[in-house]
Amino acid sequence: xxxxxxxxxxxxxxxxxxxxxxxxxxxMANAQTTRTxxxxxxxxxxxxxxxxxxxxxxxxxxxxxAAGQGPRMSSGEGPEGVRVAAVVPDRTAPIERYDPQHPDxxxxxxxxxxxxxxLTEMADLMGASRAYGLNSSAIQATKAMxxxxxxxxx
Numbered sequence: 001x002x003x004x005x006x007x008x009x010x011x012x013x014x015x016x017x018x019x020x021x022x023x024x025x026x027x028m029a030n031a032q033t034t035r036t037x038x039x040x041x042x043x044x045x046x047x048x049x050x051x052x053x054x055x056x057x058x059x060x061x062x063x064x065x066a067a068g069q070g071p072r073m074s075s076g077e078g079p080e081g082v083r084v085a086a087v088v089p090d091r092t093a094p095i096e097r098y099d100p101q102h103p104d105x106x107x108x109x110x111x112x113x114x115x116x117x118x119l120t121e122m123a124d125l126m127g128a129s130r131a132y133g134l135n136s137s138a139i140q141a142t143k144a145m146x147x148x149x150x151x152x153x154x
Contacts, residue, residue, distance in 0.1 A: 006142045010138045017129075017132040019087075020047040021125060021128040023046070028122075031114060043090060050082070051082060
């Protein structure tokens with residue numbers, strides 16, 4: 001893989017992590033939404049990543065093979081990046097809370113609230129933020145290597 005391939009991989013990861021952070025922000029904003037256009041409470045969304053380009057991801061066996069420690073298990077050149085395969089709804093049931101004064105309460109006085117834990121969402125957001133930052137650093141390092149290569153070729 002050349003240095004421009006590294007830029008493509010990190011660039012695709014930046015896009016995927018940005019989408020992940022946006023979905024998390026929407027989840028947090030709708031943590032108390034009890035009524036949506038579809039009816040019922042808001043349903044938490046999750047992002048599913050997938051290797052792009054159809055090439056298999058490099059696994060532990062591939063790393064051993066590259067180091068000369070074992071046979072290569074997968075075919076292909078390795079990953080070409082990451083993409084968001086889907087944004088899927090969480091399958092957990094809504095939380096039922098007794099609040100007979102709420103406008104969306106049922107006949108028994110219970111309100112269905114989204115099962116969104118702010119701590120979980122913040123931890124996911126921190127993970128997305130850190131992954132974004134690391135990929136940004138990888139792009140900066142790659143740009144510096146390309147610049148150094150051009151200086152050497154002068």
